[in-house]
Amino acid sequence: MAFELSEEFVKKIPKTDIHVHLDGSLRLGTLIELAKAQDIELPSFTEAGLRETVFKDHYSDLGDYLRGFAYTTSVLQDAESLERVAYELALDNFEEGVRYVEIRFAPQLHVHSGLPMDQVLTAVNKGLARAKREINSRPSITCDVEPRFEYGVIVCALRMFQKNFSAYYRQLLGVHRYTPARSCYSLASLELARSAVNLRDSLGLPIVGFDLAGQEDGYPAIDHAEAYAYAHKHFLMRTVHAGEAYGPESIFQAITSLHADRVGHGYHLFSPHRIQFGDEEEKAHYAANLAQYIADRRITIEVCLTSNLQTMPELQRKELAYHNFRHMLSTKLSVSLCTDNRLVSNTTVTKEILKAVSHFNLKPRTLRHVVIYGFKRSFFPGSYIEKRNYVRQIIDYYEKVEALYRASSELHHGGSAAS
Numbered sequence: 283m284a285f286e287l288s289e290e291f292v293k294k295i296p297k298t299d300i301h302v303h304l305d306g307s308l309r310l311g312t313l314i315e316l317a318k319a320q321d322i323e324l325p326s327f328t329e330a331g332l333r334e335t336v337f338k339d340h341y342s343d344l345g346d347y348l349r350g351f352a353y354t355t356s357v358l359q360d361a362e363s364l365e366r367v368a369y370e371l372a373l374d375n376f377e378e379g380v381r382y383v384e385i386r387f388a389p390q391l392h393v394h395s396g397l398p399m400d401q402v403l404t405a406v407n408k409g410l411a412r413a414k415r416e417i418n419s420r421p422s423i424t425c426d427v428e429p430r431f432e433y434g435v436i437v438c439a440l441r442m443f444q445k446n447f448s449a450y451y452r453q454l455l456g457v458h459r460y461t462p463a464r465s466c467y468s469l470a471s472l473e474l475a476r477s478a479v480n481l482r483d484s485l486g487l488p489i490v491g492f493d494l495a496g497q498e499d500g501y502p503a504i505d506h507a508e509a510y511a512y513a514h515k516h517f518l519m520r521t522v523h524a525g526e527a528y529g530p531e532s533i534f535q536a537i538t539s540l541h542a543d544r545v546g547h548g549y550h551l552f553s554p555h556r557i558q559f560g561d562e563e564e565k566a567h568y569a570a571n572l573a574q575y576i577a578d579r580r581i582t583i584e585v586c587l588t589s590n591l592q593t594m595p596e597l598q599r600k601e602l603a604y605h606n607f608r609h610m611l612s613t614k615l616s617v618s619l620c621t622d623n624r625l626v627s628n629t630t631v632t633k634e635i636l637k638a639v640s641h642f643n644l645k646p647r648t649l650r651h652v653v654i655y656g657f658k659r660s661f662f663p664g665s666y667i668e669k670r671n672y673v674r675q676i677i678d679y680y681e682k683v684e685a686l687y688r689a690s691s692e693l694h695h696g697g698s699a700a701s
């Protein structure tokens with residue numbers, strides 16, 4: 283019996299967001315409040331004004347999209363603000379039924395003489411842990427009626443920015459175009475991998491993954507191979523923003539040279555014309571083989587539909603139905619729907635799922651697979667046994683919610699519509 287994948291249903295099912303940036307997901311009201319308290323200039327101090335000038339529904343290009351981060355990161359230069367936005371982000375996720383979230387950010391952009399790396403990560407973890415404590419003390423969770431809320435933290439190395447915040451800020455706003463030597467990026471990312479492993483092991487922080495973010499074009503992932511090798515060697519899981527600007531080869535590089543367990547976006551996996559070698563037939567052959575390899579290895583693609591639509595010029599002119607997500611589904615890749623940036627993309631996990639349902643005609647069974655993959659392929663901060671038990675509980679709860687909706691739909695339709 284088919285039933286409608288309504289907004290109410292999507293909110294009820296347990297969900298993940300395994301690709302969400304802390305600094306792209308503030309509450310707008312909080313950004314304004316923090317900016318006022320810290321005397322930081324914003325283009326507007328009203329939510330409507332900021333929606334009109336910075337955090338828009340449509341962006342002209344990636345640069346336009348990234349501009350908002352200059353403001354969000356500038357208010358996140360102290361421990362209290364970091365803790366607050368992390369806390370609020372966890373609550374906002376849970377409010378729409380997200381039970382597991384992996385929050386990522388580049389801690390080096392919040393480090394300065396008064397705020398060392400350990401304090402940045404501790405502050406973010408403090409906010410997330412507080413939210414988790416509050417959420418998990420609700421009676422429906424303590425009585426095991428509903429699954430608990432869990433989280434992990436992913437640290438992001440940056441492809442193109444300097445580790446210094448003020449240079450990053452000026453670069454985002456187009457004031458400064460200084461480009462350091464490539465070796466600076468490699469060193470900075472290795473330093474970050476070392477700190478992440480050290481803080482995970484010495485302070486017990488739930489740092490579960492290592493990522494590479496920032497503008498892809500002109501800044502190949504291979505420059506960060508040493509940092510990824512370090513993460514790999516110390517069992518820190520790996521994801522890479524890849525396949526946004528470059529074609530399938532960059533995804534191959536991410537999963538082979540960088541040992542990526544997951545790929546952020548991976549959009550151009552299905553864009554053989556972007557391959558640098560061979561004739562058309564060879565390109566198509568390579569792209570198909572790569573997709574098979576990724577599918578077979580269950581390397582998960584973190585899909586961010588709205589964000590892609592906003593930052594990719596070739597998609598902006600088309601309908602969302604043209605997004606390569608359709609090929610990801612038809613080749614049975616392991617995919618998870620994510621927000622990327624709740625504020626900058628003005629989205630939620632529920633909205634992303636509803637978009638997928640309406641533009642790609644997702645059926646309940648496919649949706650269940652996609653949602654459960656988020657949990658299965660998460661970088662869960664516990665033992666494998668704990669993860670398995672958690673995922674089992676999630677699946678049971680999902681099926682319970684689904685059965686309820688199916689039964690009520692049957693009742694409504696007199697049990698006649700079979701599918």
Ligand SMILES: [Zn+2]
Pocket residue numbers: 301303495523546622
């Ligand atoms: Zn991202």
